[in-house]
Amino acid sequence: MKQSLIYLLVFAIGVVLALLEMMPDALLDGDIATWVLYALLFLVGMQIGSGKNLFAALRRFGWSVTLVPVATTVGTFAGVALVSLLIPGRSLTECLSVGAGFAYYSLSSILITEFRGAELGTVALLANIMREFSVLVLAPWMVKYFGKLAPVSAGGATTMDTTLPVITRYSGTEYGMIALFHGMIIDFSVPLWVTFFLNL
């Protein structure tokens, strides 16, 4: 938990520094973040490669691994459909398009901004950042109350990159392979679902 609070603090410092316009323009450039992300992916790969459970997950769990992205999709859409009843200004399909971002905030917010304007696009950006963030911060709690697959499903499309390290950390290295598989499937499905719901 201490680590999660440090993460939260680092995020808040980023927000405040940007608000105070104390960030040098060079840092706002997306290139640095992209390279840091690549470094992260490399390190995650190293952790998986040096572990003993490289192929143990797929061998042990077999075909049931394919149920994980299905659970993520069904659960997300059901939950978002229920919540859409509480948001009077938004239609069911608009809410589902936000949910279909599966924490892939950059892609989903760009797509939604293009189809439905910047306001819903901003909702998508925030909602999907929050989803990613909830996994980074609450992963130990998710594992405790919802089982070891919980941070994988909650992480959506990010389980192959940014949330992979917390999954391998709290669910175990063997769940890293499930997370990679799950992330790739969900990742591909995001643009399909988002455009599908916006065209309904």
Add this chain to the structure above:
Amino acid sequence: MIPILLCIATGILTGYLFRKTGFVKYTGTLLSVVIMLLLFFLGVSVGSNKQVISNFSGIGLEALLLTVGGTLGSLICAKWVFARFFAGKKNRSEQPSPVNNLSRCSEEEDDQKGNKSTL
């Protein structure tokens, strides 16, 4: 997509080749540092987006509701899939797990089956 897969693949290969050396032990620590860097960038991109900041309360509440709905829904489904297809298998083949853990898993399974049938 391709650079992402390449980064992970080279990482796995590097980790596998150097798995018996000491320096892979520091991977976890390095990872924490890199995650912090990425979260910092995430904060900066939120803070420098004027539209997000000016309508923060309304947009933020909507986003929060959608996040809670979507995340909780996926957590409940993940719990069911874990209890039904993963927990039992693991208990049988790998670690001998404590008795209370086993009984909790089967309880969850029954609960979830009950929920499904009422739906």
